Amino acid sequence: MSGSFDIKGWCPGALRPMLAADGYVVRLRPKDGQLSSRQGLALADLARRYGTGALTLTSRANIQLRGIEAIDHPALLLALEVEGLLDESVRVESQRNILLSPFWQANDATQPLCVALGNALGDTGAPLLPSKFGFVLDLGDAPYLRAASGDVRVERAHTQSPTQEPLFWVYPEGATTGWLGHQSLVVKAAMDLAHWFVRHNGFENPRGRMRVLIERALPLPDAFQTPLDLMPPAPQAPLGAVQVGLGQGGFLVGLRFGQMSADLCSYLCGFGPLHMTPWRQIYLPQAKVQPTHPALLTDANDPYSRIDICTGAPACTQALGETLSLAHEVAKILPKGRFAHLSGCAKGCARASACDVTIVAQKGGFLWGRNAQAGNLFGPALSQEYLLEDLQSAFERPDHA
Ligand code: SF4
Structure with missing residues (x-):
C-alpha cells in the first residue's frame, strides 16, 4: 500500500492552527462562502505581513495562510477579528463545516440557512461532530456540489408545496431517502441527522463519516423516509463567463x-466579492469583464486546471516527497481531458476521490495508478524519471487517449 500517515483527528483553523514544517497553517472558513473585497484585501495584506505571501484555496472551499510564526499568531487573530473572519471559539470554527454552492444568489435561501446552521452547530447543545463531517448547502438552480465531499446535503426540490413555496431536501450522504420540507425547518432537519449520526456511534473515529453509517443500513428517523427525487446534478461550470441559472x-x-499570491488576491478583489469553490476556482459574481491576470487559469483545456496537488515536501512534515516540481512535469504530458492528483503521502489531502491518474510519494520514489485513491496504491516505488517515462508511455497507449 502507498504507506502510512498520521491522522491528526482535527483540521486546522484560525484559533487552532496546525504546525507544519514551514510554520503554522491558519485555515479560514469564510462565513457565507465568500470574501468581500475588503476582507480579501486584508487577507492578502496579512499573508504578506505574517505568512509566505501566498494563499491557498482548499478542496473544502476554505482559504489558508501558511508559514505563520507563533509570535505573530495573536496579531493575526486580532486582524482577522476586525475583518469578521474569526469564529467565537475553537469549537465553533471546527464544527462550522458548511460548503455552499458558489453560485448562490441573494434570493435562494443560502445565506439565511448558512447563518442559522452555523449558529445551530455552535450551540452548546449541538452534537460534537468529527472534524471532516460536513454540511453541503447546494441550493442554486441545480446541484453543483454532488461530487464534493459532504455528510448532510441540503438541496432545493424541483417540486413546490401546494402554496407555491419552495421545498428542500435534507438527506444523508449515500442514502436513498430523506426529509422534504419547508425552509423554516431545514436547519432542524439537518441537526436531527447530526444527532442521529452521533447517537449511532458515527463518531467512532476522528474521521467518521455519514456514508459509512448509511452503508450499515441502520434505519433513518421516520422523518427521513421519503424516497429521494432529486434534481439531476449540474455539469461542471466551465472556466470563464458564467451563464448558469437565471440572472x-x-x-x-x-x-x-x-x-494565489497576495498580489493576485488583491487583483481579484478589484472585481468585487470572491466566492470560494471546492474546485480550486474562484467565482467572481460581480465581474463584468474577464480577469486577465497572467497567473489565472481561464481555459479548461489548460492542464494546470486538471491537476490537484497537496503541499508535499518540504512544507508538510508528513510528506515523503515533493509534489510541486513533479506537477509541472506531469502538466507537460497529461492528455487533454484527463485529471491528475499528486500527493506527498497516502493521506491524499488534496483529493479524497479517485482520479484518472493518482501519484503518491513513497520512500524512495513514487507510486501511480489509474482511477485510484491516494491510499490504495501498491507496488515498488519508481524514481521520478521512471515515473514520468511510465506515465508518458501509458498516456500514449490507445486505452488512455
Ligand atoms: S497528503 Fe500531502 S499535505 Fe496531506 S499529509 Fe500527506 S504530504 Fe502532507
Missing part, C-alpha cells in the same frame, strides 16, 4: 494548484 453572470477563474 447569473460573473466569471469563474482557476488557481494553479489552488494557490
Whole structure:
C-alpha cells in the first residue's frame, strides 16, 4: 500500500492552527462562502505581513495562510477579528463545516440557512461532530456540489408545496431517502441527522463519516423516509463567463494548484466579492469583464486546471516527497481531458476521490495508478524519471487517449 500517515483527528483553523514544517497553517472558513473585497484585501495584506505571501484555496472551499510564526499568531487573530473572519471559539470554527454552492444568489435561501446552521452547530447543545463531517448547502438552480465531499446535503426540490413555496431536501450522504420540507425547518432537519449520526456511534473515529453509517443500513428517523427525487446534478461550470441559472453572470477563474499570491488576491478583489469553490476556482459574481491576470487559469483545456496537488515536501512534515516540481512535469504530458492528483503521502489531502491518474510519494520514489485513491496504491516505488517515462508511455497507449 502507498504507506502510512498520521491522522491528526482535527483540521486546522484560525484559533487552532496546525504546525507544519514551514510554520503554522491558519485555515479560514469564510462565513457565507465568500470574501468581500475588503476582507480579501486584508487577507492578502496579512499573508504578506505574517505568512509566505501566498494563499491557498482548499478542496473544502476554505482559504489558508501558511508559514505563520507563533509570535505573530495573536496579531493575526486580532486582524482577522476586525475583518469578521474569526469564529467565537475553537469549537465553533471546527464544527462550522458548511460548503455552499458558489453560485448562490441573494434570493435562494443560502445565506439565511448558512447563518442559522452555523449558529445551530455552535450551540452548546449541538452534537460534537468529527472534524471532516460536513454540511453541503447546494441550493442554486441545480446541484453543483454532488461530487464534493459532504455528510448532510441540503438541496432545493424541483417540486413546490401546494402554496407555491419552495421545498428542500435534507438527506444523508449515500442514502436513498430523506426529509422534504419547508425552509423554516431545514436547519432542524439537518441537526436531527447530526444527532442521529452521533447517537449511532458515527463518531467512532476522528474521521467518521455519514456514508459509512448509511452503508450499515441502520434505519433513518421516520422523518427521513421519503424516497429521494432529486434534481439531476449540474455539469461542471466551465472556466470563464458564467451563464448558469437565471440572472447569473460573473466569471469563474482557476488557481494553479489552488494557490494565489497576495498580489493576485488583491487583483481579484478589484472585481468585487470572491466566492470560494471546492474546485480550486474562484467565482467572481460581480465581474463584468474577464480577469486577465497572467497567473489565472481561464481555459479548461489548460492542464494546470486538471491537476490537484497537496503541499508535499518540504512544507508538510508528513510528506515523503515533493509534489510541486513533479506537477509541472506531469502538466507537460497529461492528455487533454484527463485529471491528475499528486500527493506527498497516502493521506491524499488534496483529493479524497479517485482520479484518472493518482501519484503518491513513497520512500524512495513514487507510486501511480489509474482511477485510484491516494491510499490504495501498491507496488515498488519508481524514481521520478521512471515515473514520468511510465506515465508518458501509458498516456500514449490507445486505452488512455
Ligand atoms: S497528503 Fe500531502 S499535505 Fe496531506 S499529509 Fe500527506 S504530504 Fe502532507
